[in-house]
Amino acid sequence: MADAPQPGRSEPATDTEQITTVVDASGRLVVPARFRQALRFRERQRVVVSLNGKTLEVQTAEDALDAAVEYVQALARKYDTHADGGVDAFLAERRREAKAEEAEAKNRAAGRA
DSSP: OOOOOOTTOOOOOOTTOOOOOOBOTTOOBOOOHHHHHHTTOOTTOOEEEEEETTEEEEEEHHHHHHHHHHHHHHHHHHHOOSTTOSHHHHHHHHHHHHHHHHHHHHHHHHHHO
């Protein structure tokens, strides 16, 4: 049988846990210790607060940046027209085109001489 939580002991938050808290006169919201631990919040750490409809979302700045990078990478993959995908393939294609254009220009110049 699992041990019952002890008074004053912070248990880890679950994915769907809810609490009721208070917003003070300065607009500060108290986040319980077990929630801060679950989200890896540290004192004086920057967090990103988002309003999604009527839901307030809070995450570390690092987590928000990771999510933004993943989103941009997904967009890049969606619009990537190169079969092997990537900047290197794009640049290699452009170099081949430039060489072909140079060769064509030399042939035209040689024909005029």
